Amino acid sequence: MSDKKELLAACKKAVETWDIALAKSATEAASKAGIEPKEIIAEGLGRGMETIGDRFDRAEIYLPQVVAASKAMGVGLNILMPKMEGKPSSMKGTVVFGTVEGDIHEIGKNVCCAMLRGAGFTVMDLGPDVSPQTFIEAAEENGAQIIAGSALMTTTLEVQRDVVVAVKENGGKYKTMFGGAPCSQEWCDSIGADGYSSNGAEINELATRLVG
Numbered sequence: 001m002s003d004k005k006e007l008l009a010a011c012k013k014a015v016e017t018w019d020i021a022l023a024k025s026a027t028e029a030a031s032k033a034g035i036e037p038k039e040i041i042a043e044g045l046g047r048g049m050e051t052i053g054d055r056f057d058r059a060e061i062y063l064p065q066v067v068a069a070s071k072a073m074g075v076g077l078n079i080l081m082p083k084m085e086g087k088p089s090s091m092k093g094t095v096v097f098g099t100v101e102g103d104i105h106e107i108g109k110n111v112c113c114a115m116l117r118g119a120g121f122t123v124m125d126l127g128p129d130v131s132p133q134t135f136i137e138a139a140e141e142n143g144a145q146i147i148a149g150s151a152l153m154t155t156t157l158e159v160q161r162d163v164v165v166a167v168k169e170n171g172g173k174y175k176t177m178f179g180g181a182p183c184s185q186e187w188c189d190s191i192g193a194d195g196y197s198s199n200g201a202e203i204n205e206l207a208t209r210l211v212g
């Protein structure tokens, strides 16, 4: 029986080498060994995606490899997500979550949604490319407390500001929280957002604070 470190290393390697079969077997093995889904994501699959991001930034790999790695990550996430659903009794609040308009990156959003569900939040995942108006409508329909938006590009970061403006124009009923590679605490403060987190590991604390 492999130890925890090896199981997490296999999950990381699966994403780094865009190995779909390994992503499936390693994630299942880690889960079967009793490692918490959020740890498998944070210390295994997610670490692999970090490597991919760094290698892409250094032009060592190109978009097809990134897409392939994203698929491997997706296979692992799909295995873990059902295990992270919160029990209705522990529901802490409702979050509508999307990647902002013009932006199709959704791995980070998916990780965050899984983390929040695991902590007992009800999460409406609106997918990628979500307009400010769609965020508001979804929040209205689902009685949400928080609107959460991911942006991975400097060009789409600006849409987070549009979401804050839309929330204010709508009566300011919802808290807003944002994240994604180009986003920062300073940026969120400057646009009047309620919260920021640089990673999925801290998002539960942030969301709990916002609904509290």
Ligand code: B12
Residues within 6 Å of the ligand: 046, 049, 050, 052, 053, 054, 056, 057, 063, 066, 067, 070, 102, 103, 104, 105, 106, 107, 108, 109, 111, 112, 148, 149, 150, 151, 152, 153, 154, 155, 177, 178, 179, 180, 181, 182, 196, 197, 198, 199, 200, 201, 203
């Ligand atoms: C994977 C990836 C892709 C995949 C996306 C697959 C998918 N289904 O999501 C594909 C190949 C499709 C892709 C496409 C493109 N990409 Co791309 N992509 C990446 C890459 C390599 C990794 C992103 C990722 O998934 N990271 C892993 C996840 C787990 O991390 P994360 O997203 O940062 O999320 C974590 C935190 O940020 C935080 N978080 C995220 N969201 C939120 C939200 C809230 C509320 C909170 C609290 C926290 C939070 O928690 C998450 C979990 O820990 C990045 C490089 C990088 N270093 O980020 C480039 C990158 C983001 N891409 C980039 C570009 C330019 C593009 C394209 C325009 C390329 C092209 N020429 O076509 C297109 C985008 C088209 C569009 N309209 O959106 C640029 C953006 C540059 C910029 N600064 O503007 C980057 C930075 C690469 C680069 N250095 O040039 N990409």
